[in-house]
Amino acid sequence: MSNKEIDLKEKIMERIKSGEIKMKPRWYFVFGSLASVAGLVSLLVVTIFLFNFAIFSLRTNGYMRGYKYNQIIASFPWWALVLAVLGVLLGVTLLKKYDFSYKKNFLTIVFGLITSLLVASLLIDFLGVNDVFVRKGMMKKMYKRYDGRCGAMMIKNEAGSKMRANTMRVLKDQFILEIS
Amino acid sequence: MHNLAQLSDEQLVEYIIKENQELFSEIVLRYQEKLFRYANFLSKDRDKAADIVQNSFIKAFINLKSFKTEMKFSTWIYRIVHNEAINEIKKNKKEIEIPEGLDIRGEGDMELDFDRQEMIKKVRSCLEEIPILYSEPLSLYFLEEKSYNEIADILRLSLGTVGTRINRAKIFMKKICQTKK
Numbered sequence: 001m002s003n004k005e006i007d008l009k010e011k012i013m014e015r016i017k018s019g020e021i022k023m024k025p026r027w028y029f030v031f032g033s034l035a036s037v038a039g040l041v042s043l044l045v046v047t048i049f050l051f052n053f054a055i056f057s058l059r060t061n062g063y064m065r066g067y068k069y070n071q072i073i074a075s076f077p078w079w080a081l082v083l084a085v086l087g088v089l090l091g092v093t094l095l096k097k098y099d100f101s102y103k104k105n106f107l108t109i110v111f112g113l114i115t116s117l118l119v120a121s122l123l124i125d126f127l128g129v130n131d132v133f134v135r136k137g138m139m140k141k142m143y144k145r146y147d148g149r150c151g152a153m154m155i156k157n158e159a160g161s162k163m164r165a166n167t168m169r170v171l172k173d174q175f176i177l178e179i180s
Numbered sequence: 181m182h183n184l185a186q187l188s189d190e191q192l193v194e195y196i197i198k199e200n201q202e203l204f205s206e207i208v209l210r211y212q213e214k215l216f217r218y219a220n221f222l223s224k225d226r227d228k229a230a231d232i233v234q235n236s237f238i239k240a241f242i243n244l245k246s247f248k249t250e251m252k253f254s255t256w257i258y259r260i261v262h263n264e265a266i267n268e269i270k271k272n273k274k275e276i277e278i279p280e281g282l283d284i285r286g287e288g289d290m291e292l293d294f295d296r297q298e299m300i301k302k303v304r305s306c307l308e309e310i311p312i313l314y315s316e317p318l319s320l321y322f323l324e325e326k327s328y329n330e331i332a333d334i335l336r337l338s339l340g341t342v343g344t345r346i347n348r349a350k351i352f353m354k355k356i357c358q359t360k361k
Contacts, residue, residue, distance in 0.1 A: 006216045008234050009208045012241070016201060021238055023201070029246040102336045 040094050044117065047087030050080045051121035053146070056130040061148030077146050088114060189253035197244055204241055211254075212237075214324065215261050221319050222265035224308065232268055236261045255333045258320070262334055269312075306357045314349035317342050 015021050057077050092110055095101050101109060124130070134143045184206050187195065196203045212233060219236075220229035240247075240257050247256055307315050307323075320326045320334060331342045 006212055006230055006233070008212050008230070008237060009205050011234065012208055012237050013202065013205050015238070016204060016241060021242055023197070023244050024242055024246070026245045029243075099333075102332065102338055105338070 050084035052124045053080045057146040190249045232264045258334045310352045317345045318349035
């Protein structure tokens with residue numbers, strides 16, 4: 001078969017005329033684009049929230065100064081950090097589908113995305129949004145769990161009750177000794 | 181009734197969408213040979229190439245309303261053929277590998293000293309032996325006469341990467357063609 005022998009016209013037009021293949025409507029593509037943008041924006045919002053949550057936990061625990069190794073393992077919301085990183089990876093994959101991703105320097109786009117996410121997360125924490133979430137809202141319980149200040153109070157309360165129990169024990173022993 | 185020969189591809193597409201779907205046959209006539217040559221180069225199998233082109237035309241027709249007429253239609257349809265061909269290649273597990281001893285480090289300015297026509301002849305005879313990663317942009321540039329911008333849009337690569345790959349392909353060509361002599 002030489003190059004010129006290829007003749008697909010009949011085959012293709014037959015399928016078009018018979019209605020076997022049809023053009024997809026324009027709204028299908030418009031809806032697809034909107035859904036894709038909405039998906040990307042939602043993903044970025046969730047990622048910002050997760051980064052912000054990790055930053056909040058770090059801040060309330062006095063950044064790394066207040067953390068001990070065991071405490072880091074136990075009370076830092078690693079899941080949020082892992083999900084945030086996955087969010088970034090997914091975001092980068094989705095960005096690759098847009099034309100600008102290969103027309104501009106892709107490394108710059110990725111760096112810009114990560115920087116914007118971190119800056120937005122820090123800004124939210126700086127504006128005190130997290131402190132509102134600790135006091136009220138659906139996420140109050142979760143926030144309290146990873147809030148270093150609540151943790152410190154719990155430790156303080158725990159230490160106080162231990163001290164009280166020890167004092168009581170000593171007084172009790174003295175009382176028994178005096179009676180005997 | 182428009183004189184079809186005078187219409188650009190983009191105008192023709194608009195006409196097909198708005199007025200007469202059957203004029204898609206004109207698109208098929210305009211592109212089937214070029215696309216077949218390109219698909220044949222990628223798949224290295226004439227029967228598969230014909231299937232690739234046919235599927236690409238069908239996909240193009242189905243998604244014609246997603247084509248933005250401010251873009252070049254040829255870039256759009258070449259992109260569809262590229263995707264179809266790459267899927268076909270992956271399906272057949274043909275690996276895109278660099279032959280041993282042919283890897284090139286560095287991206288220096290290595291202009292070859294033979295003119296365009298001579299280059300085309302050598303391209304045709306040596307192209308099949310070059311890894312597809314490099315030979316595809318070179319084929320689009322020399323055989324399909326696409327600009328760097330169009331190649332970047334077809335392969336979704338940055339202009340810099342297109343330039344680098346074409347330069348590397350030229351170096352491969354030089355090595356392979358000289359070995360052939």
